Amino acid sequence: MRRRPGNWARTLCAAAVLGGALLGPQASAGARPMATVAVTPPSPADSVPGDTMGQAGKPAPLTTTELKVECGTQFYLRPGGVPKDEPVSQKVLDLPAAWQANPGFGNRGAGQTIAVIDTGVARNPRIDVQPGGDYVSGSDGTEDCDGHGTVVAGIIAAKPSPDDGLVGVAPDAQILSIRQLSEHYQAKEQSGDKPPGSMSQQGYGLSATLAAAVVRAVQMKATVINISAAACTTAGSATGDEALGAAVRFAYEQGVVVVAAAGNLDSSNGCGTQNTAQSNPSASWNSLNTIVSPAWFSKYVLTVGWITKDGSPSSKTVYGPWVGVSAIGQDVLGFDPKTGAIVNTSGYDEQNKVYVGIQGTSFAAPYVSGLAALIKAKYPNWSARQVMNQIILTAHQPGTGRDDRVGAGLIDPVAALTAHFPDDVLNSDNPVLPNHVGSDQPQAFPTPQKPAGPPRLxxxxxxxxxxxxxxxxxxxxxxxxxxxxxxxxxxxxxxx
CATH class of the missing domain: 1.20.5 (Single alpha-helices involved in coiled-coils or other helix-helix interfaces)
Known part of the structure; x- marks a missing residue:
């Protein structure tokens, strides 16, 4: 069990991160063997349904909702005071070097709007937050009862402060907050099992309203959309996400980069059965236990897995052939939505006698969204496919080239902002990953010559x-x- 802290809490270089754990795929420890199902990759409709377009123009819940649990953040500050050092998840990205790679107005994301479709983003002097609407209740999108969306937004766009180690990947970017999910609200007349497409087992949030929120973000000129939420269904059963598939395709075709969390393995949120991890996507589609939406719309969405601080793929990421890249999603820093103060724990683990850091694919995804904004700032005319491929092709890959746990590997902002690839590669639906692990045949290298040194005269x-x-x-x-x-x-x- 975990307990919350008391009132005192409320008021690597890339090689080190990769480690040996990424050398090949493996099933998660303790996973139960189950009969798997062959699944055809989804093909979303080429037009958004009319009712979804209507909901995009007038954000509101699809049914009357009510506050079931008092608003209150789920994150706190652990003992020891506000951390002055950067969290590892941020430090490993070498953000100052990434900003220097694109000197000029947009080098820290200026001019970019990142839509955070989440539990809302509370206003904070260190985040440029604009209201985008509310599909849960009657706010303008800047009310956050849960704390989740505010932490996500801080990872993307927090401005630096001398008082703590938090700074966003794109601190000059603007956040467009659209509330679409909350564990504190429920449909007023809710009874029985949740319908397919439900994104919360206890609270309120539907794939249908997520679809409308995606379209609304595009209409409000977002250049990147971050979705740190997932709906899981048993492979082969109804997903209820047809409108969502059409919405992410619409965003993609409008040049908007949609970044989504891969989902966390957790029976309480409906994502309780792990998929086996493989390197070959074709084999993966033929042996699935769980479908994750919107992650599985992989042609139109860049899906993000979670790597731990020691470089291991987290066994709590829901694996899948749709995982595109990864970031460290552990022990991040964020803001409390009520006080604006720094938070860094979700509570105390009584069994293991440790404070549990803020962690999950939800908090790996915003690092990728911030990077997408930096690339869009440098290459404003690039398509969504080009931006996605640039991130995938410059990631630090496992030995297999990719696998279902981490995709192409840990993102590298400096490489993503400096590397150049041929147009046919950047525009490909299936870009060929460069081989970073050596050649198939051994090669003889000449003995290095002794450096000549400076002139003697x-x-x-x-x-x-x-x-x-x-x-x-x-x-x-x-x-x-x-x-x-x-x-x-x-x-x-x-x-x-």
Missing amino acids: PRLVATVGTIVCLSALGIGLAISIPFRRRRRDDELPDLD
């Missing part, structure tokens, strides 16, 4: 000149000694 001239100068000084000193003695004798007083 300037050093020789400097050395001879120094010797001459020192010699002249020595001779001058020797000649002056008799004169100095005679001068002292002449100055002695006459005592006779």
Whole structure:
């Protein structure tokens, strides 16, 4: 069990991150063997349903909702005070170097609007938040009863402060907050099982309203959309996300990059059965236990897995052939939606006697959204496919080239902002990952030549000149000694 802290809490380099754990796929420890199902990758409709377009224009819940649990953040500050150091998840990205890779107005995301479709984003002096609407209740989108969306927004766009180590990937970007999910609200007349497409087992949030929120974000000129939420269904059963598929396709075709969390393995949220992890996407589609939406619309969505601080793929990511890249999603920093203060724990684990950091694919995804905004700022005319491929092709890959746990691997902002690929690769639906792990055949390397070093003539001239100068000084000193003695004798007083 976890308990919340008391009132005191309320008021690697890339090689180190990759480690040996990414060398090949494996099933999660303790996973129950189950009969898997072959699934055809989804093909969304090429037009958004009319009712979804209508909901996009007038954000509101589809049914009357009510507050069932008092609003209150689920995140707190652990003992020890506000951390001054960067969290590892942020530090490993080397953001200052990434910003320097694109000198100019947009190098820290200026001019970009990132829609955070979540539990809302509370206003905060360190985040440029604009209201986008509310599909849960009657706010303008800047009310956050849960704390989740505010933490996500801080990872994307928090402005730096000397008082703590948090800074967003794109701190000059604007956040467009659209509330679409909350664990504190329920449909007023709710009874029985949740329908397909439900994104919360206890609270309120539907794939249908998520679809409308995606379309609304596009209409409000978002350049990137972050979705740190997932709806899980048993493979082969109804997903109820047809409108959502059409919405993410619409965003993609409008040049908007949609980034989605892969989902966390957790029976309480409906994502309780893990998929086996493989390297070959075709084989993966033929052996699935769980479908994750919107992640599985992988042609139109860049899905993000979770890597732990020691470089291991987290076994709590819901694996799948749709996972595109990964980021560290553990021990992040964020803001409390009520006070604006720093938070860094979700509570105390009594069994293991440790504070549990804020973690999950929800908090890996915003690092990728921030990077997408930096790329859009540097290449404003790039399509969504080009931005997605640039991130995928520059990720630090596992030995297999990709696998269902981490996709193409850990994102690298510096590489993503400096590497160049041919147009046919950037525009490909299935870009070929560059081979970073060595060639198929051993190659002989010539013995390195000894460096020539700097030219000898300037050093020789400097050395001879120094010797001459020192010699002249020595001779001058020797000649002056008799004169100095005679001068002292002449100055002695006459005592006779």
